[in-house]
Amino acid sequence: MSQEQGKDDRHHALMARKKSVVDEKIAAAQEERGVLVINTGNGKGKSSAAFGVVARALGHGMKVAVIQFVKGRSDTGEEGFYRRVAEMFPGSISWHVSGEGFTWETQDSARDAAAARAAWVIACGYLANPEIGLVVFDEFTYALKYGWLDVAPVLAALAARPRLQHVIITGRGAPEALIDAADTVTDMTLVKHAFKAGVKAMPGLEW
Amino acid sequence: MSQEQGKDDRHHALMARKKSVVDEKIAAAQEERGVLVINTGNGKGKSSAAFGVVARALGHGMKVAVIQFVKGRSDTGEEGFYRRVAEMFPGSISWHVSGEGFTWETQDSARDAAAARAAWVIACGYLANPEIGLVVFDEFTYALKYGWLDVAPVLAALAARPRLQHVIITGRGAPEALIDAADTVTDMTLVKHAFKAGVKAMPGLEW
Numbered sequence: 001m002s003q004e005q006g007k008d009d010r011h012h013a014l015m016a017r018k019k020s021v022v023d024e025k026i027a028a029a030q031e032e033r034g035v036l037v038i039n040t041g042n043g044k045g046k047s048s049a050a051f052g053v054v055a056r057a058l059g060h061g062m063k064v065a066v067i068q069f070v071k072g073r074s075d076t077g078e079e080g081f082y083r084r085v086a087e088m089f090p091g092s093i094s095w096h097v098s099g100e101g102f103t104w105e106t107q108d109s110a111r112d113a114a115a116a117r118a119a120w121v122i123a124c125g126y127l128a129n130p131e132i133g134l135v136v137f138d139e140f141t142y143a144l145k146y147g148w149l150d151v152a153p154v155l156a157a158l159a160a161r162p163r164l165q166h167v168i169i170t171g172r173g174a175p176e177a178l179i180d181a182a183d184t185v186t187d188m189t190l191v192k193h194a195f196k197a198g199v200k201a202m203p204g205l206e207w
Numbered sequence: 208m209s210q211e212q213g214k215d216d217r218h219h220a221l222m223a224r225k226k227s228v229v230d231e232k233i234a235a236a237q238e239e240r241g242v243l244v245i246n247t248g249n250g251k252g253k254s255s256a257a258f259g260v261v262a263r264a265l266g267h268g269m270k271v272a273v274i275q276f277v278k279g280r281s282d283t284g285e286e287g288f289y290r291r292v293a294e295m296f297p298g299s300i301s302w303h304v305s306g307e308g309f310t311w312e313t314q315d316s317a318r319d320a321a322a323a324r325a326a327w328v329i330a331c332g333y334l335a336n337p338e339i340g341l342v343v344f345d346e347f348t349y350a351l352k353y354g355w356l357d358v359a360p361v362l363a364a365l366a367a368r369p370r371l372q373h374v375i376i377t378g379r380g381a382p383e384a385l386i387d388a389a390d391t392v393t394d395m396t397l398v399k400h401a402f403k404a405g406v407k408a409m410p411g412l413e414w
Binding site: 029030031032033034035037038039041043044045046047048049050051052053054055056057058059060062076077078079080081082084085088133134166179182183184185186187188189190191192193194195197198199200201202203204205207 | 236237238239240241242244245246248250251252253254255256257258259260261262263264265266267269283284285286287288289291292295340341373386389390391392393394395396397398399400401402404405406407408409410411412414
């Protein structure tokens with residue numbers, strides 16, 4: 001056996017020990033229930049991770065609802081794609097877009113608040129429907145941050161949802177109370193962004 | 208005007224100023240080219256963010272290739288879903304799965320290395336094809352970490368790819384040289400995970 005091979009084998013033995021600890025944790029993790037996921041932070045991937053899980057859920061035959069709380073633009077690839085999926089598999093996915101953009105773009109906080117509250121009424125319908133396996137509240141944290149919605153009734157509606165329903169909430173600056181209530185929280189941390197190197201927001205990648 | 212409204216308006220004025228700085232940066236970011244994205248870190252969302260961008264790219268009519276460098280399981284929702292999409296829209300997406308699992312599961316590093324090298328040959332075919340708008344190398348960092356592939360030829364192939372082609376690489380522990388070469392890097396940072404609260408890996412959410 002070469003020295004390199006010996007080192008490789010020791011590394012594998014270490015990995016196997018680590019794996020057995022993970023296996024024990026997996027054996028212990030047996031509860032089956034809906035999971036509340038939050039994707040927050042200043043980096044990329046908060047919304048796209050949610051849209052990837054939409055593909056995953058549809059692949060398992062689950063019904064999905066997406067509510068976008070801030071309409072950045074009307075021609076996103078994800079919306080176009082999933083609307084075509086909805087045409088091919090009627091009832092598989094429902095897609096709702098609310099509002100006109102971020103409040104510092106619209107300069108009309110009363111209209112933004114009204115749009116967010118209307119979207120929340122739609123959201124509550126899905127949170128009350130056990131046939132919906134996954135609900136995505138995209139860019140939802142802004143509705144809380146700007147006070148368009150109160151946190152307490154949101155937490156109550158999330159807590160009362162069907163037992164096996166997953167919810168993914170995206171957006172920067174998720175409030176502490178929402179993080180406390182969540183099961184899985186990821187902070188998408190910006191390391192670097194092509195934008196800073198002068199690259200345009202590219203279709204198919206950024207929107 | 209109420210005190211609350213005055214505070215709200217000052218907040219909006221501040222947001223508008225911030226927005227104008229962002230607008231200037233957007234005006235300056237005019238280069239159109241393919242972007243090399245890395246999703247790394249110990250949190251959730253690295254692969255699912257890539258699969259969400261796949262939906263986005265398909266929505267813009269781009270052709271997509273996905274190469275999974277580590278086969279965790281054979282029944283993932285994302286693979287099932289996108290294989291059905293490929294049937295409905297022939298030529299839109301190609302999906303390849305390599306290997307048998309992580310090396311500490313297979314206990315056979317020679318076989319894992321051979322599988323990774325075979326997958327890399329497939330990957331190079333897509334990196335040479337300007338018709339492919341987006342290529343995803345899922346769980347690719349492990350192939351570098353375990354030395355199944357050398358970093359230098361990988362960087363060379365990435366650098367020589369078609370000018371408008373986007374590449375997304377996912378996996379924990381992306382090596383420094385890959386991060387240096389990338390345009391956009393996000394560290395998916397674990398804040399908390401349902402797994403630790405005893406919840407099973409749920410179909411449609413985790414796989």
